[in-house]
Amino acid sequence: MALKFEQVDESVKDEPGVEPVPVPLGGQEITTYWRKMRHDDLNPEVTEDVFTVEILVPVMSTEEYETGEEHEDGSQKIATRPCVTHERREVDLGKESFAKLVEALQPFAAASREPQAVPPQSRKRRAKAVKPADGVA
Incomplete structure (x- = not known):
């Protein structure tokens, strides 16, 4: 949570x-006496009408899967392939920053569809996510 502190008079x-x-x-x-104030993570000067927004950030990762082939001892061969995973994140946004987020996502939301149920698959394990270089953690 984005917080900052402001010293206030004893009267409050x-x-x-x-x-x-x-x-x-x-x-x-x-x-x-000090007052805790939530602020916009992108613009710390904004302290009114700040809301916490949950986002899923896509991250390139690697997953392991069974190839359908067997080793000489009968165990399944495992291989890796690239995949997209998501990191659940939170950001505190004021009205303007929230509007910018919604506007930036609009083309993707317009082209999106309801998610499909993922069929169960055998022994699929996700490797640790690779962190992007642009600073999104």
Whole structure:
């Protein structure tokens, strides 16, 4: 969750999100008050109407599968092939950033279809996802 803290006056100490913070000062302790504020991950200046959005980020990976061939000992031969997996991510967005996300996804959403049920397959194992180089983790 994208949070930032803003120091506030004692007069708002009872408002939601305001927390007291004791600070030692010259042998005594004073209390300051801070408000936790959610902000847009893309624009930290935006703190109003910020919502957490869940996204699935496609990532190239490798999966193992049985080839249908057998080794001399009778065990199945295993091979690998490229595949796409998805990382479930969250991002906090204000109205403008959310609108940009929806606009960017629109061509893909328009061409999309309902997902098909995946038929059960034998002994398919996914290898660890390869992280993209563009910084999406």
